[in-house]
Amino acid sequence: MKKPEKLIVDGKRLDGRTPDELRPLKIEAGILERADGSASVELGANKVLAAVYGPREMHPRHLQQPDTAVLRCRYNMAPFSVDERKRPGPDRRSVEISKVTREALEPVLFLELYPRSAIDVFIEVLQADAGTRTAGITAAAVALADAGVPMRDMISSVAVGKIDDTRVLDLTKDEDNWGTTDMPIAMMPRKKLITLLQMDGHFAKEEFGQALDLAFKGCEQIYGAQRQALRDKYAIKKGE
Amino acid sequence: MLHIQNRELVVPGQLIAEGGYRVHEGAFREGEQVYASVVGLADLRGQDIQIIPLQGRYIPKRGDVVIGVVVDSHYSGWILDMDSPYTGNLFVSDLLQRKVDLVREDINQYLSMGDVVVAKVKDVDERMRVQLEAGEPGMGRVEGGKLVKVSPTKVPRVIGRKGSMLNTLQDVGECRLRVGQNGRIMIWGRDPRMINAVVEALLMIEREAHTSGLTDRVHLMLEKIKSEGGE
Known part of the structure; x- marks a missing residue:
C-alpha cells in the first residue's frame, strides 16, 4: 500500500472509525481442550490465541523459586500471520514482547500461593494487523482467569497513537506505518495502574496525557468484553 | 454491605x-x-x-484424602504423583504404621512403580513439600477397580451435600467409590456395565456441576441403565 494523502478525512479514519473508536472486538474463553485455560481475541484483523498451563511442576528444577511460582510467557507469531512470510522461531522482537508481556501480567497474579511451581503462558498470533502485543496480553489475562489462577484484577491492553496530528485509539497496520506515534499500554482496569507502557515516536507533554485518557477509555471497553467472555463460558452451560 | x-x-x-x-x-x-x-x-x-x-489445579491441604500414583522410590519411601503441581512423599513407616528397619527389610515389597495409593495429607510446609500417610483403614495400595479422573474443583459436587451424591452413586450404581480430593476416583463393583454407568454419571456431574437438581438426574440415569439390564 502507498502512503495515503491523509489518514483522517472528515474526522473518519481509513477504515471509517472515529479517532476514539476500537476495532470490532471478540473475546472467547476456554476454547482449547488440552490447556488448563485459554482464550482467543479478535480485534479487527488481529487474531490471537492464548493458552495457560499450570500452576505445574517447574522444569528445569534449578529455575524453581522456593517461595513463589514463576510466570513464563512466550509471544510467537505464526509464519503466515503477516504479508511477507515471517521466519519461524523467536527473534529479537518476540523475545522482547514475551518479556514485557510477562511483566505486564505478573503484578496481578498471586504467585506466592504456588511456591516452586511454574505458570506457562503461550500467545500465538495467527493474523496480525498492528497491536498484537496488546491483543496478546488481553487474551492471556482471560486465559489466566479461565485456568483458575488467582488474580487481583484483570489486565486490559490497548494501543494509542498519533496520526495526522490527532490522537487515535487502537491503530491499524497502515496507521502504524504512516502515523507518527504508537504507544501500547496495559493496565489493571479496577485500580487504573499501568503495567506496560511502550512508545515508538513522539508525544508532547499534553498530548501524552490526552493519549493516556484515550487508552483508559479503550481499556474500559476491553475490560467489559473480557468479563463477558468469562461469564459466557459458563452461561451457555447453565442453559443446558 | x-x-x-x-x-x-x-x-x-x-x-x-x-x-x-x-x-x-x-x-x-x-x-x-x-x-x-x-x-x-x-x-x-x-x-x-x-x-x-470453577477451574484450577489441586493444591494439597493438610487432612485431605488423595489418590496418588507411585512415580519414584527412595531409600525410605516413595514419591507419589497427585495430579497437582506438587508431588507427595510417603515414608514406609507412614504406610505400615510401625518402625521399619531399612537395613533388614526390602521396602520394594510394599509398593512399586505405578501402584495406586489412597493416602492422607499429613503435612504441607510453606514450600509446599507434602508428607503423606496411609495408615488408616481403607488406605494404602489399591487392589483392582477402575480409576477415573475429574476436575478437583468438581469433587464437592461428586460427594454432594452430606454425601448425598456419593450415596446415590454407590447404592444405585451397586459400586463402592473412593473419592480423592485431587479429583481421582476409584470405583469397585461386580457388574462392569454398572461401573461404566457410574463413570458416565461422574462425567455428567463434571459437565453439569453448577446446575441444580443434579443428584436426581444422576439417580434417574443410573436407574434407567440398571433396568435396561445386560444383553
Whole structure:
C-alpha cells in the first residue's frame, strides 16, 4: 500500500472509525481442550490465541523459586500471520514482547500461593494487523482467569497513537506505518495502574496525557468484553 | 454491605462486599473492600465470604484424602504423583504404621512403580513439600477397580451435600467409590456395565456441576441403565 494523502478525512479514519473508536472486538474463553485455560481475541484483523498451563511442576528444577511460582510467557507469531512470510522461531522482537508481556501480567497474579511451581503462558498470533502485543496480553489475562489462577484484577491492553496530528485509539497496520506515534499500554482496569507502557515516536507533554485518557477509555471497553467472555463460558452451560 | 447475590458467578477483581467480613478462599481483602480472585460462584454465609472456583489445579491441604500414583522410590519411601503441581512423599513407616528397619527389610515389597495409593495429607510446609500417610483403614495400595479422573474443583459436587451424591452413586450404581480430593476416583463393583454407568454419571456431574437438581438426574440415569439390564 502507498502512503495515503491523509489518514483522517472528515474526522473518519481509513477504515471509517472515529479517532476514539476500537476495532470490532471478540473475546472467547476456554476454547482449547488440552490447556488448563485459554482464550482467543479478535480485534479487527488481529487474531490471537492464548493458552495457560499450570500452576505445574517447574522444569528445569534449578529455575524453581522456593517461595513463589514463576510466570513464563512466550509471544510467537505464526509464519503466515503477516504479508511477507515471517521466519519461524523467536527473534529479537518476540523475545522482547514475551518479556514485557510477562511483566505486564505478573503484578496481578498471586504467585506466592504456588511456591516452586511454574505458570506457562503461550500467545500465538495467527493474523496480525498492528497491536498484537496488546491483543496478546488481553487474551492471556482471560486465559489466566479461565485456568483458575488467582488474580487481583484483570489486565486490559490497548494501543494509542498519533496520526495526522490527532490522537487515535487502537491503530491499524497502515496507521502504524504512516502515523507518527504508537504507544501500547496495559493496565489493571479496577485500580487504573499501568503495567506496560511502550512508545515508538513522539508525544508532547499534553498530548501524552490526552493519549493516556484515550487508552483508559479503550481499556474500559476491553475490560467489559473480557468479563463477558468469562461469564459466557459458563452461561451457555447453565442453559443446558 | 454485599454487592452481589449468593451463588452469583464472579470474575477476578470483581467487588463482592465492603465491611468486616471474614474472607476465605477465592477472595481477598484490600482495605475495607473484598474482591474475588478467581472465576467462581460466590458462597456467602453470614459474615463468611468464599468463592467456589470453577477451574484450577489441586493444591494439597493438610487432612485431605488423595489418590496418588507411585512415580519414584527412595531409600525410605516413595514419591507419589497427585495430579497437582506438587508431588507427595510417603515414608514406609507412614504406610505400615510401625518402625521399619531399612537395613533388614526390602521396602520394594510394599509398593512399586505405578501402584495406586489412597493416602492422607499429613503435612504441607510453606514450600509446599507434602508428607503423606496411609495408615488408616481403607488406605494404602489399591487392589483392582477402575480409576477415573475429574476436575478437583468438581469433587464437592461428586460427594454432594452430606454425601448425598456419593450415596446415590454407590447404592444405585451397586459400586463402592473412593473419592480423592485431587479429583481421582476409584470405583469397585461386580457388574462392569454398572461401573461404566457410574463413570458416565461422574462425567455428567463434571459437565453439569453448577446446575441444580443434579443428584436426581444422576439417580434417574443410573436407574434407567440398571433396568435396561445386560444383553
